[in-house]
Amino acid sequence: MLPVRDPAPFQQLAFASQAVAVAMFLGAGSLFLSRWRIDGDPRTALAAVALLVYGAGAIVPRYLALVLGVDVAPSIIDEIGTSAVVGVVLVISVRTVVSADYESINLARLLGAGLTLTAATWFLLLALESQAPQALAAGASMQSAVNLVLALVWTVLGALAWRRRHAQPWMGRIGVLVGGLAVVRLLDATAGSQADAPAHLGAMLLWATVACVTAYCALVTLHEVVEDEQAQLQTVVDALSEANVGVARRDAWREELSHDAINALAGLRAALTTLQRYEHRLDAEAVRRLRGAVIAEVVHLEHLVERSTRDYPEPFELAEVICNVVETRRATGLQVRLGPVQGRVLGRPGDLSTVLQNLLINAARHAPGSRVDIRVIAVPGRVGVQVADRGPGIPAELADWVFERGFRGPGSGSTGLGLFVARELMREQGGELELVSTAGGCVFLATLPSADPDGVRSDDRTGSGMVDARETRR
Amino acid sequence: MRPPGTADAQRVLLVDDHQLLADSLALALEAEGFVVTVADLTDREQLIASVRNDPPDLVLLDLDLGGTIGDGATLVRPFCEAGARVLVVSGSADGYWLGTAVEQGAAGVLTKSGPFEPLLANVMSAARGDPVMSDADRHRLINDVRQARERLRHLHAPLQRLTEREQEVLRALGHGKSVSQIAEAWFVSEATVRSQVRGVLTKLGVSSQLEAVAYALRAGWLTNPDDRRGGRRALQ
Numbered sequence: 001m002l003p004v005r006d007p008a009p010f011q012q013l014a015f016a017s018q019a020v021a022v023a024m025f026l027g028a029g030s031l032f033l034s035r036w037r038i039d040g041d042p043r044t045a046l047a048a049v050a051l052l053v054y055g056a057g058a059i060v061p062r063y064l065a066l067v068l069g070v071d072v073a074p075s076i077i078d079e080i081g082t083s084a085v086v087g088v089v090l091v092i093s094v095r096t097v098v099s100a101d102y103e104s105i106n107l108a109r110l111l112g113a114g115l116t117l118t119a120a121t122w123f124l125l126l127a128l129e130s131q132a133p134q135a136l137a138a139g140a141s142m143q144s145a146v147n148l149v150l151a152l153v154w155t156v157l158g159a160l161a162w163r164r165r166h167a168q169p170w171m172g173r174i175g176v177l178v179g180g181l182a183v184v185r186l187l188d189a190t191a192g193s194q195a196d197a198p199a200h201l202g203a204m205l206l207w208a209t210v211a212c213v214t215a216y217c218a219l220v221t222l223h224e225v226v227e228d229e230q231a232q233l234q235t236v237v238d239a240l241s242e243a244n245v246g247v248a249r250r251d252a253w254r255e256e257l258s259h260d261a262i263n264a265l266a267g268l269r270a271a272l273t274t275l276q277r278y279e280h281r282l283d284a285e286a287v288r289r290l291r292g293a294v295i296a297e298v299v300h301l302e303h304l305v306e307r308s309t310r311d312y313p314e315p316f317e318l319a320e321v322i323c324n325v326v327e328t329r330r331a332t333g334l335q336v337r338l339g340p341v342q343g344r345v346l347g348r349p350g351d352l353s354t355v356l357q358n359l360l361i362n363a364a365r366h367a368p369g370s371r372v373d374i375r376v377i378a379v380p381g382r383v384g385v386q387v388a389d390r391g392p393g394i395p396a397e398l399a400d401w402v403f404e405r406g407f408r409g410p411g412s413g414s415t416g417l418g419l420f421v422a423r424e425l426m427r428e429q430g431g432e433l434e435l436v437s438t439a440g441g442c443v444f445l446a447t448l449p450s451a452d453p454d455g456v457r458s459d460d461r462t463g464s465g466m467v468d469a470r471e472t473r474r
Numbered sequence: 475m476r477p478p479g480t481a482d483a484q485r486v487l488l489v490d491d492h493q494l495l496a497d498s499l500a501l502a503l504e505a506e507g508f509v510v511t512v513a514d515l516t517d518r519e520q521l522i523a524s525v526r527n528d529p530p531d532l533v534l535l536d537l538d539l540g541g542t543i544g545d546g547a548t549l550v551r552p553f554c555e556a557g558a559r560v561l562v563v564s565g566s567a568d569g570y571w572l573g574t575a576v577e578q579g580a581a582g583v584l585t586k587s588g589p590f591e592p593l594l595a596n597v598m599s600a601a602r603g604d605p606v607m608s609d610a611d612r613h614r615l616i617n618d619v620r621q622a623r624e625r626l627r628h629l630h631a632p633l634q635r636l637t638e639r640e641q642e643v644l645r646a647l648g649h650g651k652s653v654s655q656i657a658e659a660w661f662v663s664e665a666t667v668r669s670q671v672r673g674v675l676t677k678l679g680v681s682s683q684l685e686a687v688a689y690a691l692r693a694g695w696l697t698n699p700d701d702r703r704g705g706r707r708a709l710q
Contacts, residue, residue: 234652237687244691248691259565262586262587263492263565264492264494265587266492266495266565266586266587266590267493267494267495268494270498270499270502270593271495271497272590273590273594274498274499274502277502278501286501289497293497294494296494297494
C-alpha cells in the first residue's frame with residue numbers, strides 16, 4: 001500500500017477498468033455471435049449470449065434503477081446487477097459446461113430461467129433494503145458476502161470446465177477465464193464496500209484483463225473458424241478442378257476409343273466390299289492378304305470393345321506382376337533369369353502381365369531352349385522391364401515390322417499378332433513396347449510411367465499420360 | 475473403264491494410317507483402272523517432297539494420321555500447292571476440322587463411316603476431276619469454321635490480355651493449387667499472388683477464383699491452348 005494516497009484517482013481508475021471490461025465482454029460476445037453465424041454451433045451461441053448478458057448486465061441494472069427512480073445506494077445496485085447477470089450467465093454456463101448434448105439446448109428456456117433467478121434475487125435485495133436498511137447500511141459485510149459467494153460459484157464452474165479440458169480444448173480456456181472471475185470477486189470481497197480501496201481497484205483491473213483476454217480468445221476462435229471455412233472451400237474447389245480434369249481425360253479416352261472403332265469398321269467394310277466386288281479381278285495373293293488382314297482387324301475390334309470396359313491406369317508394384325508371370329512361364333519349362341525387381345509404376349497390372357506373357361511365349365517360340373533374362377531398368381520418369389532372349393534374333397530389315405498387324409508381316413497371318421496386341425496394350429496404359437536390339441537375340445523393352453509415391457510429380461504424370469495417349473492414337 | 479496401266483490412267487495417292495482401309499481402297503481403285511500409291515507415313519517432309527516432285531492427280535487424305543505426322547489438315551495446303559487435288563476421307567465428324575481442311579484448299583470431304591460403295595464411287599468421280607462438293611456446301615463449311623474461330627478468339631481475348639505471371643497463376647489455380655501453395659512454390663508473398671489473382675479476376679470479368687478457372691476450362695485454354703476441341707465446342 002502506498003504511504004500517502006489520494007482516493008479519487010483510485011476510484012476513477014477502477015471505474016475506467018470497469019468500463020473497459022464491460023466493452024470487452026460485449027465485444028467478445030459480438031465476435032462469438034459472428035462465429036455462430038459461420039459454424040452454427042449451439043455452444044457458440046450460448047457463449048455469445050452469456051458474454052453479451054454479462055457485459056450488458058454490468059451497466060443495465062444501474063440504468064434501470066435510474067429510469068425507475070429507485071433510490072438505492074450505487075453499491076447495492078452494483079450488487080443487484082452483478083447477481084442478476086451472474087444468475088443468467090451461471091445458468092447458461094453451467095448448462096454449457098456440464099451438458100454433453102449440445103443439440104438439445106433450448107436457449108430461450110435457459111434465458112427465461114436465468115432472468116427469473118435474477119428477478120428473484122433483485123426483489124429479495126430490494127425487499128431487504130426496505131425492510132432492514134440497517135442490514136445493508138453497513139453494506140460492507142453484505143457486499144463481501146455476495147462477492148465471496150460469487151467467487152465460490154465461479155471457482156466451482158471454472159474447475160468443472162477445467163476438468164473437461166481434454167474433451168474440448170476450449171473448456172480449458174473457459175476454465176482459466178472463469179477462474180480469473182473468481183479471483184476478481186475474491187479481491188473485491190476483501191475490499192468490502194469501499195469503492196476507493198486498492199483491492200477494489202486491483203479487482204477491477206484484473207476484471208478488465210480477463211475481459212480483454214476473453215475478447216482476444218473470441219477473436220482467435222473466430223479466425224480459426226474462418227480459416228476452417230476457407231480450407232473447406234478450397235477442398236471443394238480442388239475437388240471440382242480434379243473432377244474437371246478427370247472428365248476431360250475420360251472424354252479424350254472415349255473419343256479415342258470410338259475413333260479407333262470407326263476406323264476399324266471402315267477398314268472392315270472397305271476390305272469386305274472390295275473382296276466381294278473385285279475378287280475375280282484380284283490375284284490370289286492379294287485376296288489372301290486381305291482376308292488375313294480382315295481377321296486381324298476383327299481381333300483388334302474385339303480388343304477395342306473389351307478395352308472400353310477397362311479401368312484407368314493405377315499405381316502398382318512391378319514385382320507383383322513380374323514374379324507371377326515368371327513363375328507361370330518357369331512352370332512350362334522356360335528358363336528365366338530374373339534380376340532385382342523394384343519400382344512402382346502407373347498402369348494396368350493385368351495388361352502388363354499379358355504383355356510379359358506374350359513376350360515370353362514369343363521368346364520360347366523363336367529362341368527355343370534359350371534362357372530369357374528379365375531386368376528392371378529406370379528410365380527418367382519411367383520404369384522399364386527388359387526381356388532378352390539369346391535366340392537368333394530378327395533380321396535387321398524386318399525389325400521395323402515386328403509390331404505391325406499380320407497384314408504387313410513377313411510370313412503368314414499367324415505371326416506378329418501377339419506383338420501388335422502387346423504394344424497396343426502398353427500404349428493404351430501410357431507405356432511403350434520397343435524392340436531395343438536384334439543382334440544376338442531379341443531384346444524387348446516395355447516401359448510404364450513411374451508412380452512417384454510422394455505425389456509431387458502427379459501433375460506431370462497426368463500431363464505426360466495425355467500426351468502419350470495422343471501420340472499413340474491410330 | 476480403263477484397263478490398268480494406260481498412259482492416261484489417273485494417279486491416286488492414299489494418305490491414311492489405317493492400313494486395312496488404305497489397302498482395300500488401293501486394291502479396289504487399282505481394279506477400277508487407277509494407278510494407286512499408298513503413302514509412306516514415316517516422314518512428313520519426305521511425303522511432301524515426293525508429292526511436290528511428282529504430283530498425283532488426286533490425294534485421298536485422312537485427317538488423323540497418328541504420331542509421326544499428326545494433323546492431316548496441315549498437309550492440304552502443301553499438296554494443293556504442288557498441284558494435286560486433295561479429297562479428305564475421314565472417320566471424324568468434327569466439322570471444325572473438316573472445315574479447316576476445306577478452307578485450306580481441299581476439294582471436298584468424304585466420310586469413312588458409311589457404306590463403302592458410295593465412298594468408292596465418289597472417290598472415282600473425284601479422281602476423274604468431277605466436283606465432289608457444291609460451292610454452296612463448301613462456303614457453308616468454311617463459314618461455320620470462320621464463325622467458330624471468331625467465337626473462340628472472342629473467348630480467348632481476355633485470356634490473352636493476362637500478363638505472363640497472371641497466366642501462370644491461373645494455370646496453377648486450375649491445377650488445384652491454393653494461393654498460399656503458389657506463394658510458397660514461387661518464393662513470393664501471398665499478398666503478391668493475391669494481387670495477381672485480382673488482376674486475373676478483373677481482366678476476365680469474373681468475381682471468384684472458381685469462376686476464373688471455369689472460364690479458362692470452358693475456353694479450352696487450361697488443358698491445352700491449341701486444343702482442337704475448343705474449336706469444336708465453339709462450333710456446337
